[in-house]
Amino acid sequence: MPVSxxxxxxxxxRRTGLAVSAIRYYEAxxxxxxxxxxxxxxxxxxxxxxxxxxxxxxxxxxxxxxxIREVLASLPDNRTPxxxxxxxxxxxxxxxxxxxxxxxxxxxxxxxGCIGCGCLSLPKCALYNPDDRxxxxxxxxxxxxxDAPEG
Amino acid sequence: MPVSxxxxxxxxxRRTGLAVSAIRYYEAxxxxxxxxxxxxxxxxxxxxxxxxxxxxxxxxxxxxxxxIREVLASLPDNRTPxxxxxxxxxxxxxxxxxxxxxxxxxxxxxxxGCIGCGCLSLPKCALYNPDDRxxxxxxxxxxxxxDAPEG
DNA sequence: TCTTGAGCTAAAGTTAGGTTTAGGAATTAC
DNA sequence: GTAATTCCTAAACCTAACTTTAGCTCAAGA
Numbered sequence: 001m002p003v004s005x006x007x008x009x010x011x012x013x014r015r016t017g018l019a020v021s022a023i024r025y026y027e028a029x030x031x032x033x034x035x036x037x038x039x040x041x042x043x044x045x046x047x048x049x050x051x052x053x054x055x056x057x058x059x060x061x062x063x064x065x066x067x068i069r070e071v072l073a074s075l076p077d078n079r080t081p082x083x084x085x086x087x088x089x090x091x092x093x094x095x096x097x098x099x100x101x102x103x104x105x106x107x108x109x110x111x112x113g114c115i116g117c118g119c120l121s122l123p124k125c126a127l128y129n130p131d132d133r134x135x136x137x138x139x140x141x142x143x144x145x146x147d148a149p150e151g
Numbered sequence: 152m153p154v155s156x157x158x159x160x161x162x163x164x165r166r167t168g169l170a171v172s173a174i175r176y177y178e179a180x181x182x183x184x185x186x187x188x189x190x191x192x193x194x195x196x197x198x199x200x201x202x203x204x205x206x207x208x209x210x211x212x213x214x215x216x217x218x219i220r221e222v223l224a225s226l227p228d229n230r231t232p233x234x235x236x237x238x239x240x241x242x243x244x245x246x247x248x249x250x251x252x253x254x255x256x257x258x259x260x261x262x263x264g265c266i267g268c269g270c271l272s273l274p275k276c277a278l279y280n281p282d283d284r285x286x287x288x289x290x291x292x293x294x295x296x297x298d299a300p301e302g
Numbered sequence: 303t304c305t306t307g308a309g310c311t312a313a314a315g316t317t318a319g320g321t322t323t324a325g326g327a328a329t330t331a332c
Numbered sequence: 333g334t335a336a337t338t339c340c341t342a343a344a345c346c347t348a349a350c351t352t353t354a355g356c357t358c359a360a361g362a
Contacts, residue, residue: 008329010338020339021321029319039328041339060258065319090262097259104252107211111245161308171309172351180349190358192309216349 006035006043016052023052029065031055031072047080054089061097157186157194167203174203180216182206182223198231205240212248 013020034042058068075081164171177183185193209219226232
């Protein structure tokens, strides 16, 4: 029998498939808030399995951890989230995903145009649209993406 | 008048919108190979503007720098690339993009299903398909993505 | 010529999202 | 009761894709 109620971090790791280190990291990022048993070890609710599962899914959809934290903030504090709570949150995910798909589809259309016209690589090319650039993916030279260097 | 033919790195930076430091970094990664003038400064061909532009576009499409280097390797060494050369390369990009879009569309379908069934966050949920997870985005806990920790 | 603006290299710093390590303390299993 | 797990924290390390800094050299203009 456990020394107190709740899941240990190792148990939660086994249930979610996450590494223990990742769970502790998510806590540091404010995504999950366990309590401590008398010995100082973390204890989790069973609902936290869902919470972490959601984190993993949201990551696949391209949300950053701060974004996920914000989304999770809409879950109730005072009670265990219900399926309806999760459903509402999933719909926000869906909106995010739709936007990513749109961006990629627009990129593809532009690329098709460019293949036809031979303009690929010209700075005036539609592919250079900075909005698309900023949203399509996380990487690329920083200052092109709106982070002007000083001086 | 310049001390030798070709574009200086600053001129290339202005033409492409890239930072000088980024251009030097791309060289270190094998994406571009300038020659040196008698004073040891880098000199570029005008065709290198296109080359770097292509790098930026390919990044938007989610290719890593090593992947871009590989794609660029199919350009001719002995002559300036023609529009036909670029067109061929663009088609490889298009295939990559199609795959990304497919993955996201499948994720969206699964999410729709999950919103309906309320299963979101259950490990058996279709959203946990590891193939999709590995391909949808670069981030997420490493060892879930096939990089098992030792011991 | 002399000064300032580019360029050079090497090395360190940055961000996101974690993992690994070191050195202890708490639990569990026998 | 003791050995083997598990857990704790803090700090260092990791990758990708760059940027910044330091100290120096080159090039261009008045």
